[in-house]
Amino acid sequence: MNILLKSAQIIDNESVYHNTVKDILISDGKITQIADTLTAQNTDKVIEKAYVSQGWTDSSVCFGEPGYEERETLANGMRTAQHSGFTHVLINPLTHPVNDTKAGVQYLQEATRHFAATAHPIGALTEGGKGEHLAELYDMQQGGAVAFGDYKKPIGNSNLLKIALQYTQPFGGIVLSFPNDTKIMGKGVVNEHTEGTRLGLKGIPALAEELIVARDLAILEYTGGKLHIPTISTAQSVALIAEAKAKGLDVTCSVAIANLHFTDEVLETFNTNYKVLPPLRDTDNVLALRQALEGGIIDFVTSDHNPLDIELKFKEFDLADFGTIGLENVWGVLSQYVSTEKAVQLLTGARKRFGIPTHPIAEGAIADLTLFSPEGSFLFKETDILSSSKNSAFIGATMKGKVIGVIANKQLILNN
Structure with missing residues (x-):
């Protein structure tokens, strides 16, 4: 053609x-x-x-298949990605079974090979995503995995993170560590702030995120290696990562488009599509995230696309699952907060980080x-939603x- x-x-x-x-x-x-x-x-x-720019890359999407095809099939997920402007997507191991083997990685690649967009599997960091024993990281990397992490599950065992960062260094593997202390989080469902208190919803302190960010950066400084911290949401996380980068540590971070756009004031309606993890934060934290985009502390923006069927979201706020879709909305939101040139940088920056070839326009x-x-x-x-699941926080935005x-x-x- x-x-x-x-x-x-x-x-x-x-x-x-x-x-x-x-x-x-x-x-x-x-x-x-x-x-x-x-x-x-x-x-x-x-x-x-x-x-026109180099093709955009989303560093965090979930498609369900295998195991959760009712949420999103690989075929419809890939179609949604390419119609949303993405030519590369990193697929989280939120599947059943969890994608923790070389065979699982190769299945995702083979099943998506005929699309315009290219899928890049993220292998589970631990066997079954249980946080106990490292999965077959080197084998998965040889099969095509671009990074290793347990989606939305923090690494509770600090020594396990230390070993992972050490083990992956010889082959240049990237470890993902989701920043959330589940003990501090407790039964929280929204940001711990006046808005959540007013609505009678249990709070998740910013401290739950910041403790893990500080711990992970301390371990990275000790071990070396490559660390990616997905979807940060607080001003203090930004400050900690800025300090680590100034020291020369090999760390990157991302922000989810929902956390960049909304504040916790939208919770007034008790719409469970606004129930995400990390939670939507207060205005001061959101403004800090937006400022960090221009300063280069936040390396890329992700949809953090997480399709969930109606049974998981159409229930009381406390009981609903965390997550929103967002592939369709990344450009429409991001272009409101940064220049066109900066937005493109934030949507293409993940390519080099995760070893995906770049093709400058020439x-x-x-x-x-x-x-x-x-x-x-x-x-x-x-009606603008392309995903199979309709759990979008952006309806009406x-x-x-x-x-x-x-x-x-x-x-x-x-x-x-």
């Missing part, structure tokens, strides 16, 4: 064409020509005046591209800009 991007605004700070407007010709999955003006002769599709390069626009706004409705489509794996995927 020959695709011509006419008057494309290129956003790619690794490309000599960054912040320029060019025509781009793509043939058989490769960029063959970039020029001020190209003719549309012998082209199958012409796309006018789109913004003649002869593989076409792995996201097409988008930062212009316009709309209200997100339930204002989105800015739009995703036009992706070009990857020799495929063109366009939104209506």
Whole structure:
């Protein structure tokens, strides 16, 4: 297929064409020509005046399959990802059985091979995700796992984290440690703050997150290795990670798009779609997260996409499961808080961290591209949800800009 991007605004700070407007010709999955003006002769599709960047990467998604296909199948999850602008997604081991073997990693890759987007499995850090014994980390890495972590489960045993960081160093493995002290959290369901108290909901102190962040960074300083802290939510976590980076520790972190957008004031409605982990925090913490995006302390933004069927969410707030979907909303939310260039950096930064090849926009390069626009706004409705599960915190929220489509794996995927 020959695709011509006419008057494309290129956003790619690794490309000599960054912040320029060019025509781009793509043939058989490769960029063959970039020029001020190209003719549309012998082209199958012409796309006018789109913004274009390297394909976006989401560092934390859950698709359910195998085991929880009623929440989201791999097929529909991958379709949702590519229509949301992502050409690479890191899939959490929130499956049944837990993805803790090389065979499980290879199954995910094989089952998703024909999509425009590419799936990159995160292997479980421990056998069965039980937090007791390390899983077959090296074997999974050889099979294609890009990192190791037990989704939303903290590493309760500090020595286990120490051993994991030591064990993964020879092969460059990345350890994920979800920051949440379950003893401090207790039976909490929302942020410990005046809003939760007023509503009579049990609180989760910021301390539950910050204690684990401080512990993990101390262990990392002792052992070396590579650590990724997913979905931080407090100002103190930002400060701790900034200090660790200043020391030269090999640590990255992410923030979930829901924690970046909402404060705990939305809990007024007791809508269980706002029940997420880490919980939605108060205004001061949310503002600190937004500021950390510009400062480079937060390395990338994730949807933290977690489809849950209605039986798990349509119940009393205390009893509902934690989690929201969000793939469809990452661009529409993030573009409200940072510049277009910074947003693209936050959506492509995970590539290098997790060893996924990058393809700067240049003649002869593989076409792995996201097409988008930062212009316009709309209200997100339930009918806009592409996921099988509908547990979205973003229904009724204002989105800015739009995703036009992706070009990857020799495929063109366009939104209506």
